[in-house]
Amino acid sequence: MIPTMNLPPERSAQISFDDFFKVDIRAGTIVEVEPFPEARKPSLKLRIDFGPHIGVKKSSAQITRHYTPEALVGRQVAAVVNFPPRQIGKFISEVLTLGFPDADGEVVLAAIERPVPNGGRLY
Numbered sequence: 001m002i003p004t005m006n007l008p009p010e011r012s013a014q015i016s017f018d019d020f021f022k023v024d025i026r027a028g029t030i031v032e033v034e035p036f037p038e039a040r041k042p043s044l045k046l047r048i049d050f051g052p053h054i055g056v057k058k059s060s061a062q063i064t065r066h067y068t069p070e071a072l073v074g075r076q077v078a079a080v081v082n083f084p085p086r087q088i089g090k091f092i093s094e095v096l097t098l099g100f101p102d103a104d105g106e107v108v109l110a111a112i113e114r115p116v117p118n119g120g121r122l123y
Contacts, residue, residue, distance in 0.1 A: 026122070027116045040091060045060060046097060048095065050081060077110070
């Protein structure tokens with residue numbers, strides 16, 4: 001997960017549908033969670049199953065304020081799967097797990113309302 005960004009409150013510039021489809025956002029199920037004490041900000045290491053075509057990918061997520069490892073296993077999340085891997089300390093984060101800032105700037109995961117197949121693409 002990208003560190004909390006200080007994004008301006010105004011909307012971003014318009015993009016085309018082709019631009020939107022360049023960002024590959026998929027549903028996956030968290031299958032393993034570990035603490036990430038080496039991270040600069042409190043974080044967790046996630047392993048997320050995106051189904052047979054994408055497989056299990058790793059993500060670092062700054063979500064310790066609202067989530068425990070035990071509560072995350074089995075939860076479906078949305079993630080960007082086509083960004084290049086990012087080195088975070090000794091850990092390689094392969095996907096960007098998506099969330100929104102709460103009133104204090106802490107990450108709240110983007111929710112999938114009902115179960116969907118792993119690997120399903122957001123459209």
